[in-house]
Every structure is written in C-alpha cells, then in structure tokens.
Amino acid sequence: MEKDWTTQQVDTMPVIALRGLTIFPNVLIHFDVAREISIKALEEAMTAGSPVFLVGQKDLAVEKPEAKDLYTVGTVSKVRQILRMPGDNVRVMVEGLCRGNLEELKRTSPYLEAVVRTIPGEKAGHNSAKTEALIRSTYEMFQQYTELAPKTAPDLLINVLASEDPGYIADFIAQNIAMRNSDKQAVLEELRPVRRLERLYRLLCREVEILGLDMEIQNRAREQMSDNQRDYYLREQLKAIQAELGEGEGGADSELGDYRKKIAQAKLPDDVRERLEKEVNRLAKQPYGSSEATVMRNYLDVCLELPWGKRTKEKISVESARKVLDHDHFGLEKVKERVLEFLAVRQLTPDLKGQVICLVGPPGVGKTSIAMSVARALHRKLGRISLGGVSDEAEIRGHRKTYVGSMPGRIISTINQAGSCNPLLLLDEIDKMGSDHRGDPAAALLEVLDVEQNSTFRDNFLEVPFDLSDVLFITTANTTETIPRPLLDRMEVIELPSYTDEEKLQIAKRHLLPKEMKRHGLNKTQLKVSDGAIRELIASYTRESGVRVLERNLGSLCRKAAMKLVSEDVKQVRITDKDLKNLLGAPKYYPERQVLEERVGVVNGLAWTSVGGELLEVEVNVVPGSGKVELTGNLGDVMKESAHAALSFIRSQADRLGIPADFYKEKDIHVHFPEGAVPKDGPSAGIAITTAMVSALTGAPVRRGIAMTGEVTLRGRVLPIGGLREKTMAALRNGIQTVIIPADNEKDLDEIDQTVRNALNFVLVDQAEQVLAQAILAPGAALERDKALDSKLSDTQGRGHAHLRQ
Structure with missing residues (x-):
C-alpha cells in the first residue's frame, strides 16, 4: 500500500550518498551507481519495497561518508528500475517523492541507513499577482536559457508552461539545467515555494548571463579562427614561393610560429606586445642566415625570457622577519629595528612604492648578509649586482642592439635570472663605481632608483619600458662620501656601526666558529675553543671593524686542530689563550x-x-x-x-x-x-x-x-x-x-x-x-712621579731582601 507523502512522518530507510548530483521531488531521473555501499542500499530498498533517501555528499573525494559528510536535506525517492551494466556499475531509475530531513545516521556498513523525517510539500493554491509575475519572469528567463544552452530538450519548456505551482516549477527547472551542485542544494533546502522560485530565478539569470558571454566568446573565437585560417593559407603560399626562389628554410615557419605563440601566451603590456609582433613580422621578411636576422632573434629571445607579469607572493610578517634577523645576526639592534619598521610599513601598505635602503658601514659588519636575510624574510627572489669598479653606463642601461653580441644591462639581466618582476635587488658596493669616457653609471642609476621614473625604465637593448616599481632595492656602501649627492638623495641611509669586542665574541661563538668547524669537517666534540682564546684573538691578532679577519683566524685554528686530529691520533683539541702564540705566531697588535x-x-x-x-x-x-x-x-x-x-x-x-x-x-x-x-x-x-x-x-x-x-x-x-x-x-x-x-x-x-x-x-x-x-702634565710632574715610583720600588725590594736574610 502506497504511503501518504503529504503528511510528516519518520521512517528508517536506506541512504545513497550522491556525488555531484541532486535529485528533486516529482522528477523521474536515472543515474549510475558504482560504490558498493550504494548498490547494497538499492538492493535493500528493492527487497524490502521501501523508499530510498537520496542525499548530496559535501566532499566528492570521500569514499566512505559519515553523517558529517552529508547534507541534512535530501529527497525521499522510489526506485523504479535497476539495470546492471557491464562491470560493477548499476544504472537506476528513481522518482523523487518528497523532501526529507536526515535525523540520524544509524549505520554506515554494509550500507548507509538513516532515520529520515519526511517534509511534505505545500499544496498549490491561488497565486497572488506578485507570484504570477515571478512565474512569468521565470518562463521568459527559462526560454532564453533553452535558446542559449546546447542540447536542451524542447519538451522541457512545455512541462514548465503547463504548471502554475511555483514550487514544482522551481524543482523542475533546477533539476534540468546545468549549474553548480551547491546552488541546486540551496534550492532543495528552501521549503517555501515562492522563496524557492525567487532563488531559482536569480540563479537562472546568472546562468543566462554566463551562457551569453560564452556564446560571445565562441563567436569571437570563431571569427579569429577564420582570420587565422586565411593567414595560414597566405603563409603557406608565401612558403611555397620562397621555396621556389631558394630562400625557404625548413624551420623558419615553425620558428616564427613559436615566437608568435610565446608572445600570445606572455602577459605583455600592449605597447610591448605590439613592438614584438612588429619584430616578428620584420624577421619573417629577412633571409634566414642574415646577420640582421640573428640580431632580431637574439632580441626576441631576451624579451620573451623576461618574467613579464610573474611575481612571487610576498609574505610580510614582522615577527618572522625578527626571528630571521636575530638568527642570522648578533647585535646591530638599531639596524634590525629600522629594517623591521620598514617591513611593518609594508605590512600595513603593501602597495607602497619607492623605498630604497642604503646600508652603510665598514667592511665585514654584515651589510650583504642583512640584505639576504631581508629577502629570505620576505620570501622574495634575490638578485645581487656588484657595482665595484663599474665605469661603463652600458653595464646599467645595456647596449644598443645594433650589432651582433649586444646584451641588456645588469638590472634587466638580474631580473631575468631571478625569474620574477618583484625580486629584491642587492646593489653591492655602490660607492665604488667609477666614470670615464664611456659614461657615468651612477647617473644611469638615477632612473633605476627613482620611484617616479622606474615604472617605465628603458633599457637600451630592450627599447621598451619595463616596470621596476615592484622591485625592492637595497644598496650597500662603505661610505657615502663618494656617492653622488643626487643618487644619495634617492636612498634612505641606514648606518651599520663597528662591532665591539663583546659583540665580536658572541658572533664568533654563535656564527663564525660553528661555520668554520663545519667547513673543516669538525664536530663540537673534536674542537673546543675557550672564551679567553677568542678574546685574545680579537685583541691581539685582529684590528678591524668587522669580523672577516677574525673569521680567517678561526679558520686557521680549525686547520691546526684538524692536523692534530689526523696526525697525532687525538680525539679532542682544546685551545686556550695560552695556545694562540704556538698556533698563530706572535701577537700582531699590542693595544696597551x-x-x-x-x-x-x-x-x-x-x-x-x-x-x-x-x-x-x-x-x-x-x-x-x-x-x-x-x-x-x-x-x-x-x-x-x-x-x-x-x-x-x-x-x-x-x-x-x-x-x-x-x-x-x-x-x-x-x-x-x-x-x-x-x-x-x-x-x-x-x-x-x-x-x-x-x-x-x-x-x-x-x-x-x-x-x-x-x-x-x-x-x-x-x-x-x-x-x-x-x-x-x-x-x-x-x-x-x-x-x-x-x-x-x-x-x-x-x-x-x-x-x-x-x-x-x-x-x-x-x-x-x-x-x-x-x-698636558706640568713639566716636572712626570719626573717626580717616576722618582716616587722608583723609590717605592726600591723600598719594596729592600724589604724583600731583608725578609730573605732573616
């Protein structure tokens, strides 16, 4: 006897979890079932003659769903037909009866079974004027959908027009149009018919808009394809003519095609794309082996290898940057604080442009390594350019592409090597650039480091603008005296002080000595260097602001220790301040x-x-x-x-x-x-x-x-x-x-x-x-003090001799 589904009731029935499919009431539909638990649920429903509860699965990748993986609202359905397909698949035809609410999932093996509370549908009554207007608008929108959507059955519109029930219209249209499964589930969970139809209408408007755009794109692509076919026929004819004239080459056409494909795929600005397409068209007219064609190929290769539009995702975190700087460097508290302030500003305003930092300090205090730590903290690619001794402006701006062997400048080359448009470029030794008859490279850097100009930086080789505004520039120098004033004005100077002896001691213990021991194949148990030895090393064997000489002396101690471990068959070498003279020779400095x-x-x-x-x-x-x-x-x-x-x-x-x-x-x-x-x-x-x-x-x-x-x-x-x-x-x-x-x-x-x-x-x-x-002392003060010291010393010696005589 058929149950009355117009009343609310609670039943226990098998459950089938649907992946990527939503079943609505009053709809007859067939689908394939492959999972074993779903097939057993069907067999149980057919054997017991009970309905089956069809409910959507939230995550399609879950093979054995539980209660948390299922939606709560589904459809109580009747199994009409089961057809076994080749293999283990089963095709089933079901008819949706009514909505149901999943109260409790009683079992998950060997099939899903749940307690389901049926949700009876509201009976259709007399529609208000507002509801009638909504139904008519839905009719028109669905008619537009059937005209735009491919493979739409013509009888779908007839079924919709034949009904005046807003709930049924919403369910029927939602079942038969292609849209996201989450949207269909939202329609299914809406129990009020008019609200359900309103929601469907909004979704239908969006789908019609998407189909219209899709049709427009297809038409545009079809027109472009016809133009491309015309160009293809003309190029084939030109290729045949060139072959008759003896000018054709087997790989010429494919080479031009590769260039055009790369230009189309690259994220190029419009003016750059237009310029490169002109170069490709000029290359097509050149004899394959000519020198001018070689120059053009080199130019196209360099331009297309640049990372146009490629950016690394910057991760700005002051705390993580603080950890990186503290791990890599000891001391330099004011410098670290200034760098962290710079990063804090970037964290608040990521689009801030134009901050160029110049790290100034003596050699060996860690300028370059701080820049590397900043790049690591920001997760940016690092590009390093050494400017020491550079005296040719073309090193910065590049060479004109008028001869074979021309190349871009160091700025563009380093960005190409970094592989992104927003690397951290380290301009090392900016105070040691020279100038001669070939130009002034410092003047060329004015455009590179100027935020108002570097968004359209033009390299002499590229001859097209390249945006440097996303690049973070950090420069290093030993002194600002030799940096031209206009160039210095574009940079914010952060001074790195000399290290104190106590800071050198901590740096040697935490960084330099472990680094040198690892470099020389020593572990912590094989070599022990006392703090006194390091202090004596700093005071008597080095005289510097940085720690490079100290690092070399520690490396020398490691080599001496390695020699002892190998030749004298000892397991551990301990070095104190008394051992330094035998290991490193006489002290080089006497501070006192x-x-x-x-x-x-x-x-x-x-x-x-x-x-x-x-x-x-x-x-x-x-x-x-x-x-x-x-x-x-x-x-x-x-x-x-x-x-x-x-x-x-x-x-x-x-x-x-x-x-x-x-x-x-x-x-x-x-x-x-x-x-x-x-x-x-x-x-x-x-x-x-x-x-x-x-x-x-x-x-x-x-x-x-x-x-x-x-x-x-x-x-x-x-x-x-x-x-x-x-x-x-x-x-x-x-x-x-x-x-x-x-x-x-x-x-x-x-x-x-x-x-x-x-x-x-x-x-x-x-x-x-x-x-x-x-x-200045008084003229006789020093002599009187020396006499007093001599007298005191004589008295002390006299008392000592008297003591010996006794």
Whole structure:
C-alpha cells in the first residue's frame, strides 16, 4: 500500500550518498551507481519495497561518508528500475517523492541507513499577482536559457508552461539545467515555494548571463579562427614561393610560429606586445642566415625570457622577519629595528612604492648578509649586482642592439635570472663605481632608483619600458662620501656601526666558529675553543671593524686542530689563550703599548676611515733653526691647514702657555704622522696637532691613556667632527681610557654603543685651553712621579731582601 507523502512522518530507510548530483521531488531521473555501499542500499530498498533517501555528499573525494559528510536535506525517492551494466556499475531509475530531513545516521556498513523525517510539500493554491509575475519572469528567463544552452530538450519548456505551482516549477527547472551542485542544494533546502522560485530565478539569470558571454566568446573565437585560417593559407603560399626562389628554410615557419605563440601566451603590456609582433613580422621578411636576422632573434629571445607579469607572493610578517634577523645576526639592534619598521610599513601598505635602503658601514659588519636575510624574510627572489669598479653606463642601461653580441644591462639581466618582476635587488658596493669616457653609471642609476621614473625604465637593448616599481632595492656602501649627492638623495641611509669586542665574541661563538668547524669537517666534540682564546684573538691578532679577519683566524685554528686530529691520533683539541702564540705566531697588535707611556710631543688622535675608526699618532719635534714648519706623513690640504691654524693659535697664546714669544724665529717645528704610505686628510686633527706642538715646545709630557678628536680655529675654538661612533670604538680597541671630544658632539653620545660609553671617560671641551689643561702634565710632574715610583720600588725590594736574610 502506497504511503501518504503529504503528511510528516519518520521512517528508517536506506541512504545513497550522491556525488555531484541532486535529485528533486516529482522528477523521474536515472543515474549510475558504482560504490558498493550504494548498490547494497538499492538492493535493500528493492527487497524490502521501501523508499530510498537520496542525499548530496559535501566532499566528492570521500569514499566512505559519515553523517558529517552529508547534507541534512535530501529527497525521499522510489526506485523504479535497476539495470546492471557491464562491470560493477548499476544504472537506476528513481522518482523523487518528497523532501526529507536526515535525523540520524544509524549505520554506515554494509550500507548507509538513516532515520529520515519526511517534509511534505505545500499544496498549490491561488497565486497572488506578485507570484504570477515571478512565474512569468521565470518562463521568459527559462526560454532564453533553452535558446542559449546546447542540447536542451524542447519538451522541457512545455512541462514548465503547463504548471502554475511555483514550487514544482522551481524543482523542475533546477533539476534540468546545468549549474553548480551547491546552488541546486540551496534550492532543495528552501521549503517555501515562492522563496524557492525567487532563488531559482536569480540563479537562472546568472546562468543566462554566463551562457551569453560564452556564446560571445565562441563567436569571437570563431571569427579569429577564420582570420587565422586565411593567414595560414597566405603563409603557406608565401612558403611555397620562397621555396621556389631558394630562400625557404625548413624551420623558419615553425620558428616564427613559436615566437608568435610565446608572445600570445606572455602577459605583455600592449605597447610591448605590439613592438614584438612588429619584430616578428620584420624577421619573417629577412633571409634566414642574415646577420640582421640573428640580431632580431637574439632580441626576441631576451624579451620573451623576461618574467613579464610573474611575481612571487610576498609574505610580510614582522615577527618572522625578527626571528630571521636575530638568527642570522648578533647585535646591530638599531639596524634590525629600522629594517623591521620598514617591513611593518609594508605590512600595513603593501602597495607602497619607492623605498630604497642604503646600508652603510665598514667592511665585514654584515651589510650583504642583512640584505639576504631581508629577502629570505620576505620570501622574495634575490638578485645581487656588484657595482665595484663599474665605469661603463652600458653595464646599467645595456647596449644598443645594433650589432651582433649586444646584451641588456645588469638590472634587466638580474631580473631575468631571478625569474620574477618583484625580486629584491642587492646593489653591492655602490660607492665604488667609477666614470670615464664611456659614461657615468651612477647617473644611469638615477632612473633605476627613482620611484617616479622606474615604472617605465628603458633599457637600451630592450627599447621598451619595463616596470621596476615592484622591485625592492637595497644598496650597500662603505661610505657615502663618494656617492653622488643626487643618487644619495634617492636612498634612505641606514648606518651599520663597528662591532665591539663583546659583540665580536658572541658572533664568533654563535656564527663564525660553528661555520668554520663545519667547513673543516669538525664536530663540537673534536674542537673546543675557550672564551679567553677568542678574546685574545680579537685583541691581539685582529684590528678591524668587522669580523672577516677574525673569521680567517678561526679558520686557521680549525686547520691546526684538524692536523692534530689526523696526525697525532687525538680525539679532542682544546685551545686556550695560552695556545694562540704556538698556533698563530706572535701577537700582531699590542693595544696597551701606546697608552702606557707619557711622551713629549706625541698625541693619540682619532681618525675615521671607510673601514672604521683608527688611532692616529701625531708626532711633533722642535729643533733649533730659523722658524721653518715641516709637515710630513702624506697629508692632505685640509690637514696641512689645520697644522698652520694650530701654530697661529699657539703664537697668539705663547705668553699664557709659557712659551718664548720668539720661538717661531729660533725653532724649526716638524709635524709628522707615522705610516707615511697611507694618505691622511680630514678636519678632525686640529686639537691633536695643537696639543702635540705645545707639548714639544714646553717639554711637558702628554698624559697616558688619552686620545682626542676635534678641529681648532685661530681663536682656539674646538669645532665638532663626524664619525664619533667609529672613532670611540677605535679608542676602546687600542686601550684608551679617556677621550676628549668637542662639546657640540655631546648629542652624538647617544649613538655610541653602551659598552663603549661605559668603558671610556668622555671629556667635553669647547676651547683649546681646556684640551691642554686635560692632556698636558706640568713639566716636572712626570719626573717626580717616576722618582716616587722608583723609590717605592726600591723600598719594596729592600724589604724583600731583608725578609730573605732573616
């Protein structure tokens, strides 16, 4: 006896999970069943004469669905016919009876069985004017669909027109049109007939729009295909004519076809595409073996190999970048913070253009490796260009393609190697570019690093614009002095300071020593280097701002250890500070030697160089003569002028300094800077020269452990200087305890490393008299102190001998 499906009831029945298919009520449909659990569910339904519940499966890839993998609303259906197909497939015809709600999945093996609550359909009544208008609109839209959709049965429209039930119309149309399964499921789950028809109408409008666009695309493709066929026939005729003339080549036509195919597939700007198509058409008219054809092929190959429109997905995370920078580098806290600020801004505004960073610092402090760490943190491709010694503008802009062998510049070549339009380009040693008759490469970089221009950068070889606005440029330099001012103006300078001895110790322990041990095949148990050995290595065997010499010395220790492990049959090598002399020879530097003595006419000055700070001695000797002043030591004009200004100041203050007023007539003064092979120039040696002259003229020694930097004027004012951070680090490296600096440089003390500030005593001066008062002892003070020390030593020795006699 047939059940009454117009009332709500709860039944237990077999379940078939449908993949990519939705069954609606009051529809007769057939489909194939392949899964074993579905076939057994059909057999159970046929045997028991019960209906089967057809419900959609959310994930089509799941082979053994459970309750969470099924939708809750499906269709209670009656199995009309089962037909077994060749193989294990079964074709079944079912008739949808009504909607059902999946209450509980009772079993999943050997077939799915569930408790289903039937949802009776609403009976069709008298339609309102609004519902009638909706039905008519649906009629028209479905008629448009049947006209556009291929292979649509003509009787579908008749079945729709024959009904005035909005629920049935919605179910019937949804069953018989092609749309996403999720959309069909949404229609099935809508229980109110009018709302269901409204939803279907919106989906039907979208499908009609898609079919219209699809038809338009097909027509356009068909027209283009006819044009291509015409071109094909003409090209075949041209090929036959060229073959008769002896100009045809077997691979010429296929080569041109390959170029056109690559041009069509590449994401090229319209002007670039047009230019390359013209080049291909010109190439088609050239004899195959001509030199001009070779130039054209080279040009097309280079242009089509460029990564037009290819970008790597940038992952900007300040926290992950912080981890990368802390893992790769020790210290450099201000530099890391500035880089992280830059990344934080990019995280908030990914489309921000035009930030070019210039990392400036001495060699070996990690400029290049920081840029590499930034590229790794951003997940960008890295391209490195070394600009040291580049003096040809064509290295940047490329060569004109007027001869065989021409090539693009380094910028375009590096982007091609990186394989993306948004790499991180590292321009290394930007301060070491040269210029000659072939042009100025620094001027060529002005366009590359200018955000207003580089979106249309034109390489001389390409002759078409290439967008560099997505490229992140990071440059490195040892000094900004040799960078042209317009180029420096386009970059944001981040200075990397010299490393302190404590930072070098940590870098050696965390990075350099493990790297060198791995490089030399040593593990942690085979070589042990004490902290004392590393400290002694830093103090007595290296004198640098970076850590390259330190790394080489650690590599030397690893080689010595490897030799011992192999030749002496030992299992472990331990190196302390006492072993360094036997392994590396005598110490190369004695930091304390220069500050243990109080010498007359010798002053420790401080100098800034491109490789960091240096201690610079100033020696002055006064001998009887006729008032000549001699300056030696490979000095520049600025330093010579400082010496003459110092002498004029001393002459004006001779009576206050206790110097004979006519010393400039009877004494020859010789100012010398040791290491004469090294050029020296700069405006910061004035007070050192003044102090050395006064010391030599009065015979008063200079205090031990003191160094100074600053310029002096004719009136004795002390002017501020630059490079204070590097100079103070050099003072600390050389065992200096007190540093005299201009008072105007007090603001720069905040930039000095905290370790250096705690280790040094800074004396701020604004007049040369203050410098002399701090630096020069009274003429007899040193002699009296030496006598007191000798007396104390004699007393100590006497007590020691008396003790031995007892």
